[in-house]
Amino acid sequence: MKKYSEILKQSSLFAGISEEELFPMLKCLEAGSASYKKNQFIYHMGDQVENLGMVAFGSVSIIQEDFWGNRNIVSKIMPGQLFAETYACTPQVPMKVSVLTDEPTTVLFFNAGRVLTTCPSSCTFHSRLIRNLVSTMARKNLMMNEKIAHVTQRSTREKLLSYLSAEAIKKGCSTFEIPFNRQQLADYLSVDRSAMSNELGKLRDEGLLEFRKSEFTLLE
């Protein structure tokens, strides 16, 4: 567990919790760890889970699959970030998404019931932990709001402009790198890849933007 102390201290879940509090706390939370290869499932759609995960090394994608196996990337989780905390907080609800590694990945697991139930002996750290979890969930909520804002645009063009302008604002620069390749971006925006590539070409021809691989520049 010692090797994870850096990532734990930097994570938003354990923000403001001192190192001496950290390790007793991990035991209380029934913390565990596991390592995975690239493209391995950590959780499957339909699972009922009690543990929330934190990516220690590597990265995972949250994906949604329909009956015929069409995949949609909901989000990408980087080191220090949590996943499945929503389902771990409502353990009776079967997961509607799967968690899949993008690369070799190590994950830490925490029992959500333990996080949410204060034990008399350690009320202060529990309170802090819960508050951290609340703001993490609030931020995740805002991310989903943002995705909804993009995918509810009516045309591929509007979806692209909505996403790209939001990225530019987020990065504070008209030139920025996106964390998706073309197929992943099309999946995220829920459009056809070739139609999206075509639309990107038109936007470039019309002088609204430039791009090279995953680097985009919004113009004027």
Add this chain to the structure above:
Amino acid sequence: MKKYSEILKQSSLFAGISEEELFPMLKCLEAGSASYKKNQFIYHMGDQVENLGMVAFGSVSIIQEDFWGNRNIVSKIMPGQLFAETYACTPQVPMKVSVLTDEPTTVLFFNAGRVLTTCPSSCTFHSRLIRNLVSTMARKNLMMNEKIAHVTQRSTREKLLSYLSAEAIKKGCSTFEIPFNRQQLADYLSVDRSAMSNELGKLRDEGLLEFRKSEFTLLE
């Protein structure tokens, strides 16, 4: 405040909190109330808010507006349910949605900072309150996941079937009432109303479903 005790006791935020704890708690949370007419804004897009709201009587819609004023219904909030708790938990982030009454409505407001900051004198109720907020946010998260599942379907037909089958499962019956009229459903699914009506007609002609006003029946 007494007149709200029924709705407060039934709300998920105050679940498990006894009546004698309730009123001291409300004062500590800086609780307030306000009444609104139909179609009045409670919060506007761009507001930075510290108070989360609970509908006491009536109902409100969470709506998203783009630059040209096109509206999209994100969700509908009924008595006892919370709204704006995400923004109240991240008060530095401007709201990307507005809150608009659907009918004459009374709202209770609670200061989110007070909810999230335990005061030494009343640690137990704060802890309970925070845990209630966590599961409320988790449930809201799942609702957004569900909406994303619908709107990321590629065609109007698939969006309709995704939404309607989810409603049927939720209500546990193949015949059910939806809380939207046609325009609201089209806004929720982010499609054109007339194209959606047209598609509903085709689905009915093909024998997949029946409907009368807002009552739907899924067949076979």
Add this chain to the structure above:
DNA sequence: TCCTTTTTGTTGTAAAAACAACAGAATTAT
């Protein structure tokens, strides 16, 4: 290096959606 695989851009065609316009039904107000 060369070969293989993956990613990206492009095009033509078929299908679907958006849009506009309108008529009938239902609801609300007077």
Add this chain to the structure above:
DNA sequence: ATAATTCTGTTGTTTTTACAACAAAAAGGA
């Protein structure tokens, strides 16, 4: 009860997207 307003379904036209197929470019492996 009647008029006005809102809601819903329908149709034809225009625009957009999905789909399929393929070639060029880039990335990765032997």
